[in-house]
Amino acid sequence: MSPQEATTDRATIQRVILPSADQTDTVSLYVDAGSARGVRLRETDELARTPKLLEDKLQMVSSESREAHFEDLLDRHSMRVRSGDQISFGTYFNAFPASYWRRWTSVRDVRLVVETSGPGTVTVYKSNARGSVQRVDGKHVDGEATSVFDLSLKPFGDGGWYWFDLAAGTGDLFLKNGQWETSGLPANKGQVTLEITTMNKPDFCLNNARILAENPDVLENVKEILIVDQGTQKVEDQEGFAAVRDALDGKLRVINQANLGGSGGFARGMFEAVENGSDYALLLDDDIVVEPESIVRLLTFADYCRKPTIVGGHMFDLYNRSILHTFGEVVDPYRIVPALPHADMETRHDFSVSNLRQTPWLHRRVDVDYNGWWMCLIPTKVIREIGLSLPLFIKWDDAEYGLRAREAGFATVSLPGAAVWHVSWIDKDDLVGWQAYFHARNRLITTLIHSPYPKGGRVLRESVQTDVKHLVSMQYFTEQGRIDALRDLLKGPDDLHKVLSTKLPEINALKAQYPDAQLKEDVDDFPSPKLGRGPMGGTVVGLPSKKQLIPWGIKTVARQLIKAPGPESAERPQGYLAHRDNRWYRVAHYDSVVVTNAEGTGASWYQRDPKKLKAMLTEATMLHAKLFREWDNLAGQYRRAVAEISSIDAWKKTFEANSEGGS
Structure with a gap:
């Protein structure tokens, strides 16, 4: 059956799917075992005061979140449910996101069609934006059966999903196919x-x-x-x-x-x-x-x-x-940084720990x-x-x-x-190194074009703070990229196409001038630190409090500007820092330290240089001051240029100038 055609007067808008044979670690995204009534709990004050209640509730959640047997998945659309077992399709890939269809399309009714073989039941559930689960309908099946459920999308204004569960009776129940349909084809089936x-x-x-x-x-x-x-x-x-x-x-x-x-x-x-x-x-x-x-x-x-x-x-x-x-x-309009649409959301949610049915915030529609x-x-x-x-x-x-x-x-x-x-960037740090130029410049370009706030809201202040953090951390190559980004930004939008293929080689050519940009595969490639030479006697340094932050920053910058590093700091580092410990408020206490990178593929030697610090801090401050003065004029330039520099004609010229042929 075609993915978009079910009958002559109906169209399939979502098919039930199962993981391919080499995706055994993704089963929880497609099916899971257990009742539909599990909910993920937060330890509220009431539960905290009643440990036995909390323990019982958490046990209920745990017992309701079992993985299906991978060997029961027969192909991409069919599976076996063992006698006495219950399998839920209230999962990321197989629940139907009713609130999204309700909000953005003209579809107001859907039909669930489930083809089975064997004895058991098919039960349909829905949720609301709070994650509350409600039984909608159910049918007993035996032998070859096609169960049809007509369902309305009208109650899903703020969130909610539809899904179905299968429960096998005295023998195995087989899902042969499942799909969600709607009446009529779309006005246009696009290519x-x-x-x-x-x-x-x-x-x-x-x-x-x-x-x-x-x-x-x-x-x-x-x-x-x-x-x-x-x-x-x-x-x-x-x-x-x-x-x-x-x-x-x-x-x-x-x-x-x-x-x-x-x-x-x-x-x-x-x-x-x-x-x-x-x-x-x-x-x-x-x-x-x-x-x-x-x-x-x-x-x-x-x-x-x-x-x-x-x-x-x-x-x-x-x-x-x-x-x-x-x-x-979403983009936080005051800071121009990526943000979450609402406070209940989690990042890095693990469906093998808490499935869709157990996680209330996943049921609220996210715009x-x-x-x-x-x-x-x-x-x-x-x-x-x-x-x-x-x-x-x-x-x-x-x-x-x-x-x-x-x-x-x-x-x-x-x-x-x-x-x-x-490939997740959770183990990357693209704010350091050659990408710092593009982070700084492009965030400011986005701010100039789209910020609704005078002078870009908080963006310039945060940019200055970021400069200071990199400088006290001895990340001079990174800071050079940020300074170059400010220089190029102030030139206006006319050169953006011209530098597209040349800017990265220019940035990489600067690496030889900065020890912090030179990566070696093993920390043993660097001189070993002298015992006891680390700052603060090896004590782990914490983040200064909000009240202490400004005085701490002034004191730290002054010390790094005035006090020359010891001569031995150029000969050997004071210590090694793992990437997870590479925080500006810790690194700032060193004169010389070897730091591993986020990917774990190598390490760099950071060495304090008061001359570089003074020159870069002065230039970064002057450039930010100039940007503040010229903000309104520059914002106008970039806004007016958007139509031209993003046009098909402008890009066509860039493609022709950078073509290597094709097939």
């Missing part, structure tokens, strides 16, 4: 260009192309699969590429271009989608594993939206696959400002109206685009049940 931007991650890219080739039913409305290869390790050179290309039957195309960063790669995907007449561009990161059904779900949801809508997928941790990184993001471009579907109508990505290389391109779209009247939806597994 999509699926684009992956990659930079020297050919194995990831080829793996995702292989996943797509193995799931041809999700490609029915995919017009083209496009890989924009910006690296030196080419996807086309990988063993097995030809076989995958042939399996995709002419849908795969590779474009080789110079490294224009994520914004350049994703802009190319937008550009090609407009050029080939697609209705949507689906942007994907390279270092992911895609749940292929997500493609159908995003496209189907977008087709049914009342007006053109950006629809994005969520991100799970590739190396801890039951953990959802975040359920949706977002943007969706990360690890997986994001953008209508070409939106692209034609507001343009492509800004030429920012990396960082803030996705958030800025979401804000720009919202201001033009186009919403973004982060759709539950559509997701990828992505």
Whole structure:
């Protein structure tokens, strides 16, 4: 059966899916065992005063959260429920996100169709925005059976899901198929260009192309699969590429271009989608594993939206696959930083510990400002109206685009049940090193264009504070990048396209001048510290209190400016610091220290230099003062330039100037 066709007068809008054979660690995202009545609890005052009650409640939660048997999963759409067992499909990938369909589409009624074989019951449940579970309907089944439930979406204004459970009777019960339908087809069944931007991650890219080739039913409305290869390790050179290309039957195309960063790669995907007449561009990161059904779900949801809508997928941790990184993001308008849409939300939620039914905050609909471009579907109508990505290389391109779209009247939806597994940045620190330039510049560009507050709200103050933290931490290479970002920002928007392919090499060329930028694989590659030379007698230094912070900062900066480091600090470090201990308020007490990086792949030697500190602090302060004075004029320049620098014509010239040919 086609993913979008159930009968002549009805359309399938979501299918029940199960994990593939190599995804044993993701079962909890698809099915789980136990009753539908589990709820995750917080230790309220009442429970805290009654330890026995708390213990009983927590035991109930634990007993209700069991994983299904992996060997009972028969294929991507069918499974066995053992006699006497109960299996719930109230899970991330198989519950129906009713409140999202209620809010963003014209669909007001859905039909659940469940095909089974054997004795048992099919029970339908729903939740509200508070996470309360309610039984809706149920049917006893035996032999070959098709259970049909007609359900209304009207009660789901603020949140809530539908799902069903299966309970096997005296014998095994088999799920043969399950799907959610609605009456009538959408006004337009759109075609999509699926684009992956990659930079020297050919194995990831080829793996995702292989996943797509193995799931041809999700490609029915995919017009083209496009890989924009910006690296030196080419996807086309990988063993097995030809076989995958042939399996995709002419849908795969590779474009080789110079490294224009994520914004350049994703802009190319937008550009090609407009050029080939697609209705949507689906942007994907390279270092992911895609749940292929997500493609159908995003496209189907977008087709049914009342007006053109950006629809994005969520991100799970590739190396801890039951953990959802975040359920949706907004931009704090006063600080211009990513933020959570409401206070109850958690980041890094582990579904193997607390499933959907047990986690009340997951039932509230989350409205977002943007969706990360690890997986994001953008209508070409939106692209034609507001343009492509800004030429920012990396960082803030996705958030800025979401804000720009919202201001033009186009919403973004982060759709539950559509997701990828992505290499998490929880073990990265991209605020340090070469990426600091792009973080600083692009955040300020986004602020200049979109901030509703005078002088950008709190952004300039936080930028100055960040400079001080890097400087007292002896991260001079990082601070040089931030200073260069301010210089370039003040030049205005005219050079953004020109420097797109040259800025990163310029930044990397500076590394040789800074010891903190030179990475060695092992701490033993550095001189060993002298016993007892660490500051504060080896005592762990804590974060100064809010009241002490300013006096502490003044005292620390003054000491680092006035007091020369001991001569031995250039010969050997005072100690080693693991990355988790590399906090500015600790590092500031050292004159010389070896620090490991976030990825655990190496370490750098930080050495205090009063001359660098004085020169950089002076320049950063002067640049911020100039930016403050010229803020209003500069904001006008950037706002007026957006239409031109994000235009199809401007990007076309950049692509032509940086082309390496393609296939």
